[in-house]
Amino acid sequence: MENVKISFLGTGNAVPTEKRNHTAILLSFKNENILLDCGEGTQRQFKIARISPNKITRILITHWHGDHILGLPGLFQTLAMSEYSKTLHIYGPKGTSHYISLLKNLVNISIPIEVKEISGKFLETPDFFLEAHQMEHGIATLAYSLVIKDQIRIDKAKIKKLKLPNSPLLGKLQQGQDIIINNKKIKSKSVTYLEKGKKVTIILDTSFTNKTIDLAKNSDLLICESTFSKEEESRAKEYKHLTSVQAATIAKKAKVKQLILTHISQRYENNPEIIEGEAKKIFKNTKIVKDFDSLIV
Numbered sequence: 001m002e003n004v005k006i007s008f009l010g011t012g013n014a015v016p017t018e019k020r021n022h023t024a025i026l027l028s029f030k031n032e033n034i035l036l037d038c039g040e041g042t043q044r045q046f047k048i049a050r051i052s053p054n055k056i057t058r059i060l061i062t063h064w065h066g067d068h069i070l071g072l073p074g075l076f077q078t079l080a081m082s083e084y085s086k087t088l089h090i091y092g093p094k095g096t097s098h099y100i101s102l103l104k105n106l107v108n109i110s111i112p113i114e115v116k117e118i119s120g121k122f123l124e125t126p127d128f129f130l131e132a133h134q135m136e137h138g139i140a141t142l143a144y145s146l147v148i149k150d151q152i153r154i155d156k157a158k159i160k161k162l163k164l165p166n167s168p169l170l171g172k173l174q175q176g177q178d179i180i181i182n183n184k185k186i187k188s189k190s191v192t193y194l195e196k197g198k199k200v201t202i203i204l205d206t207s208f209t210n211k212t213i214d215l216a217k218n219s220d221l222l223i224c225e226s227t228f229s230k231e232e233e234s235r236a237k238e239y240k241h242l243t244s245v246q247a248a249t250i251a252k253k254a255k256v257k258q259l260i261l262t263h264i265s266q267r268y269e270n271n272p273e274i275i276e277g278e279a280k281k282i283f284k285n286t287k288i289v290k291d292f293d294s295l296i297v
């Protein structure tokens, strides 16, 4: 089964703290290393996590507030110095093309970058697709889902037992077609099995809106901002952020399997368990992450 490894390189909010850097999340699977947001200092977080930024294949940007993007110019510079040879694909909300060209000019580098301003389903391969929905945060803001598709797999033990020769026809079985081989009919269903895909949704800065629930629907994992505790609900509303209780409500209503809380305000530097505890009362399978935590779905 194709696993997705998620590395939390930064889990803080607008101001970095001793324990939490600005937001950066790396999604790694197959040949992909997709970086979601790149706050100031993300390069150093890569170093500490012992991951090479040269591996990055794509960057997803949620929105153009400083705490999510100020690491980009430095990252571009490092990639240029380390002779990054791929085309760096960058996706983001409206305005992204303009801002990326400003940053490229600022640091005067010329690595190949392709920028797309996107919404809805924007990238599809045989293995996975990526989708973005508009959020409500005062400026153009996106939240993202990564969907690894269901795959039909060949049961190698069964193939061996039937003594089927290695043939391109086996590929047809994988496409769900029955085949005739050595005058024998082989039904696709009898020698294949369905490997369920998975869905990871990442919702960062936003007010509480039904759009979050639509995007997160049936996710195996929801990574959600929880900038404030429930006591600060009016502040969350004013700054267009979510509370612990709202994040947990999204998880519950969207029927996700697991909730991870991030984008934590500096006011909870020494007591993040407040946030986690409040969320757990509504959605039990909740965990708050810290910088350099990683998990596999």
Ligand SMILES: [Zn+2]
Binding pocket: 013, 014, 065, 067, 068, 205, 263
């Ligand atoms: Zn933020």
Ligand SMILES: [Zn+2]
Binding pocket: 063, 065, 137, 205
């Ligand atoms: Zn923001």
